[in-house]
Amino acid sequence: MADIHIEREHTLGLAQARKIAFKWAEQVEEKFDMSCTYEEGASEDEVSFTRSGVNGTLKVTKDLFELDAKLGFLLGAFKDKIEGEIVKNLDALLAQKKPAAKKKPAAK
Template sequence: MAGIDISHSHALPPQRARAALDDVAAKLAQRFDMRTAWDGDRLTFSRSGVDGAIDMQPGLLHVTAKLGFLLAAMRGPIEAEIRRVLDEKFS
């Protein structure tokens, strides 16, 4: 399985960072039929072909994902879109 591992710094207070991640989760669920759930400060997401999480830490988000065979071929564009969304929501 191909993987994605992104660290993204931010300056949002915890409540605003969590609200922004809730917005991201809603869009993932709507656009890609992802299942999302909070486990403490970790937002997990999954669907056929991808399992991942966004760990929320003070000043840092850490995105990890395992991509299945079909999505592994699109790792570059997927990673670029994740970075774009993080920049949009957390910069």
């Protein structure tokens, strides 16, 4: 069995992080045929996901996303590719929520 562990710090707060986690769950359900269960908590949410050959959790707090997944024997051979895809998807969602950089006024 292969394990995947990914952590991403953020400054979004729980409400915004919750929205991203929910969107992530929708994406993996659609794109990877995962079955996801979303549980909201007072200070931490947890998305549990599973399908044949993989199961895991995405924990969401006001300042951290923490994903742990266990890959079965067959999918373990593709660990690097699967991990890369998860990182790409999560980072893309986080990038959408970053505040835009303020532009400097043009010099005259």
